[in-house]
Amino acid sequence: MLRKGTAKKVTIYVNEDTRAHLGPLYEAILTFLLSKGVAGATATRAMAGFGGHQAMHSSKIEARAEHLPVRIEFIEAAPKVDELLPTLYDMVTDGLIEVQDTTVVKAAAAERQPEATPHREEIRGKARLMRIYMGEADRWKGESLYEAIVKRLRMLDVAGATVYRGILGYGAKGHTHKPGLWVSRDLPVMVSVVDTPEKLSAALPEIEAMIGDGLIVFSDVEAIRLVRALPEAADAGT
Amino acid sequence: MPEPEPARMLRLHFVESDRHGGKPLYEAVVERCRELGIAGATVFRGLEGYGESAELHRHQIGRHEQPIVVTIVDTAQNIRILIPVLENMMQTGLMAVSDVERIRLERSREL
Numbered sequence: 639m640l641r642k643g644t645a646k647k648v649t650i651y652v653n654e655d656t657r658a659h660l661g662p663l664y665e666a667i668l669t670f671l672l673s674k675g676v677a678g679a680t681a682t683r684a685m686a687g688f689g690g691h692q693a694m695h696s697s698k699i700e701a702r703a704e705h706l707p708v709r710i711e712f713i714e715a716a717p718k719v720d721e722l723l724p725t726l727y728d729m730v731t732d733g734l735i736e737v738q739d740t741t742v743v744k745a746a747a748a749e750r751q752p753e754a755t756p757h758r759e760e761i762r763g764k765a766r767l768m769r770i771y772m773g774e775a776d777r778w779k780g781e782s783l784y785e786a787i788v789k790r791l792r793m794l795d796v797a798g799a800t801v802y803r804g805i806l807g808y809g810a811k812g813h814t815h816k817p818g819l820w821v822s823r824d825l826p827v828m829v830s831v832v833d834t835p836e837k838l839s840a841a842l843p844e845i846e847a848m849i850g851d852g853l854i855v856f857s858d859v860e861a862i863r864l865v866r867a868l869p870e871a872a873d874a875g876t
Numbered sequence: 877m878p879e880p881e882p883a884r885m886l887r888l889h890f891v892e893s894d895r896h897g898g899k900p901l902y903e904a905v906v907e908r909c910r911e912l913g914i915a916g917a918t919v920f921r922g923l924e925g926y927g928e929s930a931e932l933h934r935h936q937i938g939r940h941e942q943p944i945v946v947t948i949v950d951t952a953q954n955i956r957i958l959i960p961v962l963e964n965m966m967q968t969g970l971m972a973v974s975d976v977e978r979i980r981l982e983r984s985r986e987l
Contacts, residue, residue, distance in 0.1 A: 769947075771916070771918060802920055803920075804918045804919050804920050804921075805902070805919050805920065805921050806902060806903060806906055806918075806919040807906065807916065807917055807918035807919055808906065808909075808910060808916055808917060809915070809916030809917075809918065810916065810980060810981060810982045811984065814906070814910075826918045826919075828918060828920070828947075842877075843877055846877055846878075846979065846981065847877075849981045849983075850981065850983045850984055851981055851982055851983060851984050852981045853915075853916060853949060853978060853979070853980055853981065854880075854978065854979040854981070855883070855885060855949050855976045855977070855978045855979075856880060856976060856977040856978070857885065857974055857975065857976045857977075858975075
């Protein structure tokens with residue numbers, strides 16, 4: 639159950655032919671990680687490399703093809719990694735263990751149906767309303783700006799966004815947005831977003847950087863009930 | 877990044893069929909705002925609603941009774957000047973003002 643946000647990435651370098659009990663060490667490590675409920679782990683066979691023994695292992699050198707480096711990678715939350723490291727330290731008799739800070743952008747399991755009731759987060763009381771004004775024809779890296787903004791807000795875990803199309807207006811660009819029958823349309827578009835002040839302040843710099851001409855308006859609102867399901871926590875019961 | 881500055885938001889609620897000076901009221905309002913040098917105005921059409929006259933405003937063929945909302949964001953000073961002007965143009969409807977913070981992005985003009 640990997641969550642979005644900061645996490646640790648562990649990389650273990652071993653030799654393909656290093657053995658642990660009856661099988662290869664990398665298999666033993668993968669079995670251990672699976673038994674501990676690690677979200678996922680990958681073992682990759684290298685093309686060539688050298689390590690602590692200062693001997694080149696390469697698939698070109700036939701006699702040493704069995705001795706190729708294997709890299710095992712997995713990403714987990716920091717407390718989980720702390721829990722696993724002592725055992726891994728014990729297991730890796732010959733090799734290298736490295737840990738680095740990382741950020742999980744998306745952890746999705748499409749094929750798995752949520753088994754438990756999805757965890758929900760409720761927002762009540764003090765909240766902020768952000769309205770973003772732009773033109774319908776505004777674009778951002780090849781797609782329409784309002785679509786790009788909604789996608790970005792979704793990625794940033796903002797509770798919700800609604801796009802409204804106006805029928806007339808003018809603003810930062812100075813020209814009047816009017817409906818035309820055959821001409822390309824550039825009607826005003828407004829995206830309204832409600833979430834906690836912290837969520838919106840975090841999203842603001844990213845949204846602001848996407849807009850060329852426009853207006854962002856904030857107001858304080860009272861959230862009566864704003865419930866959102868957290869999809870990444872849906873399989874927490876597995 | 878530009879800092880948010882305090883501003884005021886004015887919202888006008890009326891119906892699409894309201895007219896002023898021979899044209900739809902929402903067009904007249906937007907034009908008047910432009911003449912007065914107001915930063916911007918946006919007109920939205922609602923799907924359904926009801927208001928002062930207590931009759932339901934919804935789209936019917938041949939009738940334009942859908943609700944209209946005009947939102948205007950500018951400095952408190954400019955909104956104060958604008959309110960009496962628009963009040964004279966509207967017969968029925970609602971005006972609401974609220975405090976907001978705004979960030980104006982005018983990158984194409986800066987270039």
